[in-house]
Amino acid sequence: MEMQKVLIAFAAALSIGLPAFATAWAQSKIGAAGAGALAEKPELSGTIIILLAIPETMVILGFVIATMILLTVK
Amino acid sequence: MELLRKIEDGGYPTEYLVARIQGRSAAFLRDWDALIFSPDPLASLAATGYRNIIAARAEDIPWQRLAREYEWVYLQMNSALRRIFKPFFTHQELRTLFLALRYKRGNDEKRLQEVLLASLLAKTVKTTLRDLPDVPAVLPEVERVLIVMSPRFSGLEDLFLRGGLGAVEQHITDTCLEHTVRSPLHPIMRGFFRRLIDMRNIMSLYKHQRWTMKDRPLFLRGGTIEEPVLTQAAGSRTGEGASDLIARLTGTAPEIITPTSVEHALIEGMTRLLKKEARTASEIGRILQYLWQCFIEARNLSAILAGRDMDRELVSQEILS
Numbered sequence: 001m002e003m004q005k006v007l008i009a010f011a012a013a014l015s016i017g018l019p020a021f022a023t024a025w026a027q028s029k030i031g032a033a034g035a036g037a038l039a040e041k042p043e044l045s046g047t048i049i050i051l052l053a054i055p056e057t058m059v060i061l062g063f064v065i066a067t068m069i070l071l072t073v074k
Numbered sequence: 075m076e077l078l079r080k081i082e083d084g085g086y087p088t089e090y091l092v093a094r095i096q097g098r099s100a101a102f103l104r105d106w107d108a109l110i111f112s113p114d115p116l117a118s119l120a121a122t123g124y125r126n127i128i129a130a131r132a133e134d135i136p137w138q139r140l141a142r143e144y145e146w147v148y149l150q151m152n153s154a155l156r157r158i159f160k161p162f163f164t165h166q167e168l169r170t171l172f173l174a175l176r177y178k179r180g181n182d183e184k185r186l187q188e189v190l191l192a193s194l195l196a197k198t199v200k201t202t203l204r205d206l207p208d209v210p211a212v213l214p215e216v217e218r219v220l221i222v223m224s225p226r227f228s229g230l231e232d233l234f235l236r237g238g239l240g241a242v243e244q245h246i247t248d249t250c251l252e253h254t255v256r257s258p259l260h261p262i263m264r265g266f267f268r269r270l271i272d273m274r275n276i277m278s279l280y281k282h283q284r285w286t287m288k289d290r291p292l293f294l295r296g297g298t299i300e301e302p303v304l305t306q307a308a309g310s311r312t313g314e315g316a317s318d319l320i321a322r323l324t325g326t327a328p329e330i331i332t333p334t335s336v337e338h339a340l341i342e343g344m345t346r347l348l349k350k351e352a353r354t355a356s357e358i359g360r361i362l363q364y365l366w367q368c369f370i371e372a373r374n375l376s377a378i379l380a381g382r383d384m385d386r387e388l389v390s391q392e393i394l395s
Contacts, residue, residue, distance in 0.1 A: 030089075032086070032090040033093040034093070035093070036092065037093040039094055041097055
Protein backbone atom coordinates (compact mmCIF):
# COMPACT_ATOMS: atom_id res chain seq x y z
CA MET A 1 0.00 0.00 0.00
CA GLU A 2 2.80 2.39 0.91
CA MET A 3 4.62 1.46 -2.31
CA GLN A 4 1.47 2.25 -4.32
CA LYS A 5 1.29 5.73 -2.76
CA VAL A 6 4.92 6.31 -3.63
CA LEU A 7 4.31 5.28 -7.25
CA ILE A 8 1.22 7.53 -7.52
CA ALA A 9 3.17 10.49 -6.15
CA PHE A 10 6.04 9.70 -8.50
CA ALA A 11 3.67 9.53 -11.50
CA ALA A 12 2.13 12.86 -10.53
CA ALA A 13 5.58 14.42 -10.14
CA LEU A 14 6.64 13.14 -13.55
CA SER A 15 3.47 14.35 -15.23
CA ILE A 16 4.11 17.92 -14.14
CA GLY A 17 7.92 17.80 -14.04
CA LEU A 18 8.55 16.66 -17.59
CA PRO A 19 6.20 19.24 -19.21
CA ALA A 20 7.74 21.89 -16.96
CA PHE A 21 11.19 21.11 -18.34
CA ALA A 22 9.85 21.02 -21.89
CA THR A 23 8.08 24.35 -21.38
CA ALA A 24 11.21 25.92 -19.90
CA TRP A 25 13.30 24.73 -22.85
CA ALA A 26 10.76 25.92 -25.44
CA GLN A 27 10.32 29.29 -23.72
CA SER A 28 14.07 29.82 -23.53
CA LYS A 29 14.34 29.34 -27.28
CA ILE A 30 11.23 31.36 -28.13
CA GLY A 31 12.19 34.06 -25.64
CA ALA A 32 15.66 34.49 -27.12
CA ALA A 33 14.34 34.49 -30.69
CA GLY A 34 11.51 36.80 -29.66
CA ALA A 35 13.93 39.28 -28.10
CA GLY A 36 15.94 39.26 -31.32
CA ALA A 37 12.84 39.76 -33.45
CA LEU A 38 11.64 42.60 -31.18
CA ALA A 39 15.01 44.35 -31.41
CA GLU A 40 14.57 44.52 -35.19
CA LYS A 41 10.78 44.91 -35.37
CA PRO A 42 9.23 46.33 -32.18
CA GLU A 43 5.75 46.13 -33.75
CA LEU A 44 5.83 42.34 -33.28
CA SER A 45 5.51 42.53 -29.48
CA GLY A 46 1.91 41.19 -29.38
CA THR A 47 2.77 38.20 -31.57
CA ILE A 48 5.87 37.42 -29.51
CA ILE A 49 3.91 37.41 -26.24
CA ILE A 50 1.39 34.97 -27.74
CA LEU A 51 4.17 32.72 -29.05
CA LEU A 52 5.88 32.82 -25.68
CA ALA A 53 2.64 31.79 -23.92
CA ILE A 54 1.87 28.79 -26.16
CA PRO A 55 4.33 26.35 -24.49
CA GLU A 56 2.75 27.25 -21.15
CA THR A 57 -0.19 25.01 -22.14
CA MET A 58 2.10 21.98 -21.75
CA VAL A 59 2.76 22.63 -18.09
CA ILE A 60 -0.87 23.54 -17.44
CA LEU A 61 -1.98 20.22 -18.93
CA GLY A 62 0.73 18.50 -16.89
CA PHE A 63 -0.64 20.14 -13.77
CA VAL A 64 -4.17 18.97 -14.60
CA ILE A 65 -2.97 15.41 -15.18
CA ALA A 66 -0.96 15.45 -11.96
CA THR A 67 -4.01 16.68 -10.01
CA MET A 68 -6.17 13.97 -11.61
CA ILE A 69 -3.64 11.30 -10.69
CA LEU A 70 -3.51 12.46 -7.09
CA LEU A 71 -7.25 12.88 -6.69
CA THR A 72 -8.68 10.00 -8.69
CA VAL A 73 -6.17 7.16 -8.44
CA LYS A 74 -6.67 5.37 -5.14
CA MET B 75 49.06 36.62 -30.28
CA GLU B 76 46.04 36.25 -32.49
CA LEU B 77 44.92 37.93 -35.67
CA LEU B 78 41.41 38.61 -34.42
CA ARG B 79 40.41 40.83 -31.54
CA LYS B 80 39.59 38.99 -28.30
CA ILE B 81 36.05 39.55 -27.09
CA GLU B 82 35.47 39.10 -23.37
CA ASP B 83 31.70 39.62 -23.58
CA GLY B 84 29.64 36.42 -23.51
CA GLY B 85 27.36 37.51 -26.35
CA TYR B 86 23.76 36.44 -26.89
CA PRO B 87 21.94 33.13 -27.47
CA THR B 88 22.12 31.77 -31.01
CA GLU B 89 18.33 32.05 -31.46
CA TYR B 90 18.51 35.75 -30.63
CA LEU B 91 21.15 36.40 -33.27
CA VAL B 92 19.33 34.32 -35.88
CA ALA B 93 16.11 36.25 -35.24
CA ARG B 94 17.98 39.55 -35.58
CA ILE B 95 19.67 38.60 -38.82
CA GLN B 96 16.37 37.37 -40.23
CA GLY B 97 14.92 40.77 -39.45
CA ARG B 98 17.90 42.46 -41.09
CA SER B 99 17.71 40.18 -44.14
CA ALA B 100 14.41 41.85 -45.03
CA ALA B 101 16.39 45.02 -45.81
CA PHE B 102 18.48 43.38 -48.56
CA LEU B 103 17.99 44.80 -52.02
CA ARG B 104 16.51 42.16 -54.32
CA ASP B 105 15.55 43.70 -57.64
CA TRP B 106 18.93 45.00 -58.80
CA ASP B 107 17.88 45.39 -62.45
CA ALA B 108 14.96 47.63 -61.50
CA LEU B 109 17.42 49.76 -59.56
CA ILE B 110 20.07 49.95 -62.28
CA PHE B 111 17.61 50.74 -65.08
CA SER B 112 15.61 53.26 -63.05
CA PRO B 113 15.87 56.90 -64.27
CA ASP B 114 18.31 57.77 -61.46
CA PRO B 115 19.79 54.66 -59.77
CA LEU B 116 21.59 56.65 -57.09
CA ALA B 117 18.43 58.55 -56.15
CA SER B 118 16.55 55.22 -56.04
CA LEU B 119 19.23 53.83 -53.72
CA ALA B 120 18.93 56.86 -51.49
CA ALA B 121 15.19 56.23 -51.25
CA THR B 122 15.78 52.67 -50.01
CA GLY B 123 17.82 53.64 -46.98
CA TYR B 124 21.28 54.01 -48.48
CA ARG B 125 21.57 57.76 -48.01
CA ASN B 126 25.07 57.61 -46.58
CA ILE B 127 26.39 55.67 -49.51
CA ILE B 128 25.03 58.18 -51.97
CA ALA B 129 26.18 61.16 -49.98
CA ALA B 130 29.73 59.89 -49.89
CA ARG B 131 29.70 58.61 -53.47
CA ALA B 132 32.69 56.43 -52.82
CA GLU B 133 33.07 52.83 -53.96
CA ASP B 134 34.68 51.71 -50.71
CA ILE B 135 31.74 52.85 -48.54
CA PRO B 136 29.83 49.56 -49.15
CA TRP B 137 32.92 47.67 -47.96
CA GLN B 138 33.19 49.77 -44.83
CA ARG B 139 29.52 49.16 -44.24
CA LEU B 140 30.13 45.42 -44.71
CA ALA B 141 32.99 45.54 -42.18
CA ARG B 142 30.71 47.26 -39.66
CA GLU B 143 28.02 44.63 -40.21
CA TYR B 144 30.53 41.80 -39.74
CA GLU B 145 31.81 43.46 -36.59
CA TRP B 146 28.25 43.75 -35.31
CA VAL B 147 27.52 40.06 -35.99
CA TYR B 148 30.80 39.00 -34.37
CA LEU B 149 30.06 41.04 -31.26
CA GLN B 150 26.55 39.59 -30.97
CA MET B 151 27.81 36.02 -31.14
CA ASN B 152 28.24 33.89 -28.05
CA SER B 153 31.59 32.20 -27.44
CA ALA B 154 30.51 28.89 -29.06
CA LEU B 155 29.40 30.68 -32.23
CA ARG B 156 32.56 32.80 -32.28
CA ARG B 157 34.65 29.64 -32.16
CA ILE B 158 32.73 28.18 -35.11
CA PHE B 159 32.90 31.39 -37.17
CA LYS B 160 36.46 32.35 -36.27
CA PRO B 161 37.90 30.92 -39.53
CA PHE B 162 35.33 32.89 -41.54
CA PHE B 163 36.15 36.19 -39.84
CA THR B 164 39.88 35.47 -40.00
CA HIS B 165 39.53 34.96 -43.72
CA GLN B 166 37.53 38.20 -44.04
CA GLU B 167 40.01 40.17 -41.97
CA LEU B 168 42.81 39.15 -44.32
CA ARG B 169 41.17 41.52 -46.79
CA THR B 170 41.36 44.33 -44.20
CA LEU B 171 45.00 43.44 -43.60
CA PHE B 172 45.80 43.55 -47.32
CA LEU B 173 44.00 46.88 -47.79
CA ALA B 174 45.86 48.33 -44.81
CA LEU B 175 49.18 47.14 -46.27
CA ARG B 176 48.33 48.70 -49.63
CA TYR B 177 47.43 52.02 -47.99
CA LYS B 178 50.62 51.81 -45.93
CA ARG B 179 52.63 51.29 -49.10
CA GLY B 180 50.88 54.28 -50.71
CA ASN B 181 51.24 56.44 -47.55
CA ASP B 182 47.47 56.91 -47.52
CA GLU B 183 47.05 57.44 -43.76
CA LYS B 184 43.43 58.60 -43.97
CA ARG B 185 42.19 55.46 -45.73
CA LEU B 186 44.38 53.29 -43.50
CA GLN B 187 42.64 54.71 -40.42
CA GLU B 188 39.22 54.25 -42.06
CA VAL B 189 39.80 50.61 -42.97
CA LEU B 190 40.98 49.78 -39.45
CA LEU B 191 38.07 51.54 -37.80
CA ALA B 192 35.48 48.73 -37.94
CA SER B 193 38.03 45.97 -38.30
CA LEU B 194 38.07 42.86 -36.12
CA LEU B 195 41.86 42.73 -36.21
CA ALA B 196 43.58 42.48 -32.83
CA LYS B 197 44.66 45.74 -31.20
CA THR B 198 48.34 44.80 -31.52
CA VAL B 199 47.95 44.18 -35.26
CA LYS B 200 46.15 47.53 -35.71
CA THR B 201 48.88 49.32 -33.74
CA THR B 202 51.54 47.66 -35.87
CA LEU B 203 49.79 48.73 -39.06
CA ARG B 204 49.30 52.29 -37.80
CA ASP B 205 52.65 52.95 -36.14
CA LEU B 206 55.34 51.18 -38.11
CA PRO B 207 56.76 53.26 -40.93
CA ASP B 208 56.48 51.00 -43.99
CA VAL B 209 55.45 47.58 -45.33
CA PRO B 210 58.86 45.85 -44.85
CA ALA B 211 58.72 46.88 -41.18
CA VAL B 212 55.11 45.68 -40.76
CA LEU B 213 55.46 42.29 -42.43
CA PRO B 214 57.71 40.59 -39.79
CA GLU B 215 55.18 41.62 -37.13
CA VAL B 216 52.29 40.26 -39.21
CA GLU B 217 54.30 37.08 -39.73
CA ARG B 218 54.76 36.71 -35.95
CA VAL B 219 50.97 36.73 -35.57
CA LEU B 220 50.23 34.39 -38.48
CA ILE B 221 52.98 31.89 -37.74
CA VAL B 222 51.07 30.85 -34.61
CA MET B 223 48.50 29.33 -37.00
CA SER B 224 51.00 27.65 -39.32
CA PRO B 225 54.80 27.78 -39.88
CA ARG B 226 54.06 28.06 -43.60
CA PHE B 227 53.36 31.78 -43.13
CA SER B 228 57.09 32.42 -42.64
CA GLY B 229 59.26 34.44 -45.04
CA LEU B 230 56.75 37.21 -45.83
CA GLU B 231 59.39 39.94 -45.97
CA ASP B 232 61.51 37.99 -48.46
CA LEU B 233 58.44 37.28 -50.51
CA PHE B 234 57.58 40.98 -50.55
CA LEU B 235 61.07 41.90 -51.75
CA ARG B 236 60.93 39.27 -54.49
CA GLY B 237 57.32 39.49 -55.66
CA GLY B 238 55.76 42.59 -54.12
CA LEU B 239 52.58 42.88 -52.12
CA GLY B 240 50.58 40.79 -54.59
CA ALA B 241 52.76 37.75 -53.92
CA VAL B 242 52.43 38.27 -50.16
CA GLU B 243 48.65 38.51 -50.41
CA GLN B 244 48.44 35.40 -52.56
CA HIS B 245 50.70 33.44 -50.21
CA ILE B 246 48.80 34.45 -47.06
CA THR B 247 45.39 33.76 -48.61
CA ASP B 248 46.38 30.35 -50.01
CA THR B 249 48.14 29.26 -46.83
CA CYS B 250 45.23 30.42 -44.72
CA LEU B 251 42.71 28.48 -46.85
CA GLU B 252 44.76 25.28 -46.81
CA HIS B 253 45.43 25.58 -43.10
CA THR B 254 41.75 26.24 -42.35
CA VAL B 255 40.40 23.14 -44.11
CA ARG B 256 42.96 20.98 -42.32
CA SER B 257 41.89 22.24 -38.89
CA PRO B 258 38.79 21.04 -36.98
CA LEU B 259 35.74 22.84 -38.36
CA HIS B 260 31.97 22.77 -38.12
CA PRO B 261 30.69 20.69 -41.10
CA ILE B 262 29.00 23.71 -42.70
CA MET B 263 32.14 25.81 -42.35
CA ARG B 264 34.20 22.96 -43.78
CA GLY B 265 31.86 22.79 -46.79
CA PHE B 266 32.17 26.55 -47.23
CA PHE B 267 35.96 26.60 -47.13
CA ARG B 268 36.28 23.57 -49.38
CA ARG B 269 34.08 25.36 -51.89
CA LEU B 270 36.22 28.50 -51.59
CA ILE B 271 39.28 26.40 -52.44
CA ASP B 272 37.42 24.94 -55.42
CA MET B 273 36.55 28.45 -56.60
CA ARG B 274 40.15 29.60 -56.27
CA ASN B 275 41.42 26.48 -58.09
CA ILE B 276 38.95 26.83 -60.96
CA MET B 277 39.86 30.51 -61.39
CA SER B 278 43.55 29.51 -61.51
CA LEU B 279 42.74 26.83 -64.05
CA TYR B 280 40.71 29.24 -66.17
CA LYS B 281 43.47 31.89 -66.16
CA HIS B 282 46.02 29.20 -67.04
CA GLN B 283 43.95 28.07 -70.01
CA ARG B 284 42.94 31.53 -71.18
CA TRP B 285 46.42 32.95 -71.27
CA THR B 286 48.00 29.60 -72.23
CA MET B 287 50.60 29.84 -69.49
CA LYS B 288 53.55 27.49 -69.66
CA ASP B 289 53.89 26.90 -65.91
CA ARG B 290 51.47 24.48 -64.37
CA PRO B 291 49.03 26.32 -62.07
CA LEU B 292 49.47 25.67 -58.37
CA PHE B 293 46.29 24.16 -57.02
CA LEU B 294 45.35 24.30 -53.36
CA ARG B 295 44.64 21.09 -51.54
CA GLY B 296 41.49 20.50 -49.56
CA GLY B 297 38.77 21.32 -52.10
CA THR B 298 36.03 18.97 -53.26
CA ILE B 299 37.64 18.66 -56.69
CA GLU B 300 40.72 16.46 -56.42
CA GLU B 301 44.09 17.71 -57.58
CA PRO B 302 44.56 15.05 -60.33
CA VAL B 303 41.27 16.16 -61.94
CA LEU B 304 42.44 19.78 -61.94
CA THR B 305 45.88 18.86 -63.26
CA GLN B 306 44.33 16.81 -66.04
CA ALA B 307 42.01 19.70 -66.96
CA ALA B 308 44.97 22.09 -66.95
CA GLY B 309 46.77 19.85 -69.44
CA SER B 310 43.88 19.85 -71.91
CA ARG B 311 44.67 23.41 -73.14
CA THR B 312 41.05 24.13 -74.05
CA GLY B 313 38.53 26.28 -72.26
CA GLU B 314 36.38 23.21 -71.65
CA GLY B 315 38.16 22.12 -68.50
CA ALA B 316 37.10 25.10 -66.40
CA SER B 317 33.58 25.06 -67.85
CA ASP B 318 33.11 21.37 -67.05
CA LEU B 319 34.36 21.81 -63.53
CA ILE B 320 32.07 24.80 -62.94
CA ALA B 321 29.14 22.68 -64.13
CA ARG B 322 30.24 19.87 -61.85
CA LEU B 323 30.58 22.21 -58.90
CA THR B 324 27.57 24.49 -59.30
CA GLY B 325 25.19 22.51 -61.49
CA THR B 326 25.28 25.09 -64.29
CA ALA B 327 28.03 26.44 -66.51
CA PRO B 328 28.16 29.89 -68.13
CA GLU B 329 27.21 29.95 -71.83
CA ILE B 330 30.10 32.22 -72.72
CA ILE B 331 33.35 31.73 -70.86
CA THR B 332 34.83 35.08 -69.82
CA PRO B 333 36.69 36.06 -66.62
CA THR B 334 33.53 37.78 -65.35
CA SER B 335 31.19 34.93 -66.25
CA VAL B 336 33.47 32.33 -64.62
CA GLU B 337 33.74 34.37 -61.44
CA HIS B 338 30.00 35.05 -61.38
CA ALA B 339 29.13 31.40 -61.95
CA LEU B 340 31.35 30.38 -59.05
CA ILE B 341 30.05 33.04 -56.66
CA GLU B 342 26.43 32.38 -57.59
CA GLY B 343 27.05 28.66 -57.11
CA MET B 344 28.26 29.42 -53.60
CA THR B 345 25.17 31.59 -52.99
CA ARG B 346 22.90 28.71 -54.02
CA LEU B 347 24.80 26.28 -51.80
CA LEU B 348 24.54 28.57 -48.78
CA LYS B 349 20.84 29.24 -49.40
CA LYS B 350 20.28 25.49 -49.40
CA GLU B 351 22.28 25.15 -46.17
CA ALA B 352 20.24 27.95 -44.61
CA ARG B 353 16.98 26.20 -45.53
CA THR B 354 17.92 22.70 -44.51
CA ALA B 355 20.65 22.97 -41.90
CA SER B 356 21.06 24.53 -38.48
CA GLU B 357 21.38 28.14 -37.38
CA ILE B 358 25.02 28.09 -38.46
CA GLY B 359 23.89 27.78 -42.07
CA ARG B 360 21.54 30.74 -41.68
CA ILE B 361 24.20 32.96 -40.14
CA LEU B 362 26.74 32.01 -42.79
CA GLN B 363 24.23 32.66 -45.55
CA TYR B 364 23.50 36.10 -44.07
CA LEU B 365 27.19 36.97 -43.92
CA TRP B 366 27.62 35.86 -47.53
CA GLN B 367 24.56 37.83 -48.63
CA CYS B 368 26.03 40.94 -46.97
CA PHE B 369 29.17 40.40 -49.05
CA ILE B 370 27.12 40.03 -52.26
CA GLU B 371 25.22 43.23 -51.50
CA ALA B 372 28.43 45.15 -50.79
CA ARG B 373 29.90 43.93 -54.05
CA ASN B 374 26.82 44.88 -56.06
CA LEU B 375 26.58 48.33 -54.45
CA SER B 376 30.27 48.88 -55.09
CA ALA B 377 29.75 47.96 -58.77
CA ILE B 378 26.81 50.38 -59.06
CA LEU B 379 28.75 53.21 -57.45
CA ALA B 380 31.86 52.52 -59.52
CA GLY B 381 29.79 52.34 -62.70
CA ARG B 382 27.56 55.36 -62.11
CA ASP B 383 28.90 57.04 -65.28
CA MET B 384 29.07 53.83 -67.32
CA ASP B 385 26.65 52.10 -69.67
CA ARG B 386 23.97 50.51 -67.48
CA GLU B 387 24.00 47.30 -69.47
CA LEU B 388 27.65 46.86 -68.49
CA VAL B 389 26.89 47.61 -64.83
CA SER B 390 24.02 45.10 -64.94
CA GLN B 391 26.44 42.39 -66.08
CA GLU B 392 28.52 42.98 -62.96
CA ILE B 393 25.59 42.40 -60.62
CA LEU B 394 25.49 39.11 -58.74
CA SER B 395 22.15 37.51 -57.98
